[in-house]
Amino acid sequence: MNTDTLLSLASAFALEGDIAEIRPLGEGFINDTFIVRTASADTPDYILQRKNSSIFADVPAMMENIRKVTAHIRGKVIAEGGNPMREVMTIVPLRDNAAKYVHTDAEGGCWTVSVFISDTIAYDRADTPALARMGGLGIGRFQAQLADFTDTLTPTIPGFHDIAFRFGQWDASLKADAAGRATSVAAEIEAIESRRARMLEYHELVRTGVIPARVTHNDTKINNILFGKDGRVLCVIDLDTVMSAPVHNDFGDAIRTYANTGAEDDSDLSRVGLSMPMFEAYADGYLSCQAPILTKPELDYLAFSAIYITYEQVLRFLMDYIDGDKYYKTKDAEHNLRRTRAQLRLLESMEENYPAMTEAIARIAHKYRTEITQ
């Protein structure tokens, strides 16, 4: 992408100051990201992004979700005397239409701009309990700031973490057996089937509202949290996937990734398992913000959410293997099966640790909130 093109794309937005340079930033997995430097120190720098429209079908709806959520958080930051230019993402509208946040280029690419938050520390992965705690704090604070959010959000990824929806796809996959692989993975299929009823029990609590929908981030990687130079959480970025869902989706997925002692596709299953120190550290950061807010059913199912989300991932990897590797990028013909087995080992490890996990959640919640009755 040449400089003139980038310059004209950036100029479509209501930027302050004159653009001095635009260059690519990092290597995001999803979007193409550029930094726009302005000439004066008095004007902010910006992040220019081409959103991945093969993942996000409706970018304007996604930006409307982000606008609502960031406006809500901004109100909280201001009320608490914080800095709204650093403690929340600020998206920038088009120069000629203050109500629009997406610029479409000649090829149909969708571009957006937000204010660049400078002087931050970012981490690529959380590999110590101290960092896991900061990750939990980042997402916990984000969810707490949105605890009284009542506006509606568009479900930008329909069926996300909805196990009943997944079972619909799963049953069809097994029936079709498109790649002729089903009989070779009978044991893994049985691992899914034997837990189906338990997963549907939880799903029923969500469907009936016993477990409420709140605002979830849905991409809780630690590199989506910006930290100040003092090491404190500034804000959560990469809000492309914010949706209305149970808080469990974020908690469970974070535990699945942060607290696995092996890799997601580890071929050596002896390396895979749940790290209780990482689990407790993440839970401690998370509950330091969220314990006073969550209802009893939400707290009671927090440990289970790690099992639920990991189970869903086993199902999705196995289903893609059965389908003939249509969805996930694979390195070889057995990659989805390796992923299935590694995530299944993690799931079993969580099940073994489940009593310890529930004890830890109760203990930590109690630390941050003495009375849990409702």
Ligand SMILES: Nc1ncnc2c1ncn2[C@@H]1O[C@H](COP(=O)(O)OP(=O)(O)O)[C@@H](O)[C@H]1O
């Ligand atoms: N507003 C911002 N301020 C500072 N850095 C940012 C900002 N937005 C994005 N970044 C940087 O760009 C990277 C990629 O952006 P992100 O929105 O996370 O895209 P992706 O979906 O591709 O991960 C982030 O990990 C972060 O380092």
Ligand SMILES: [Mg+2]
């Ligand atoms: Mg990101």
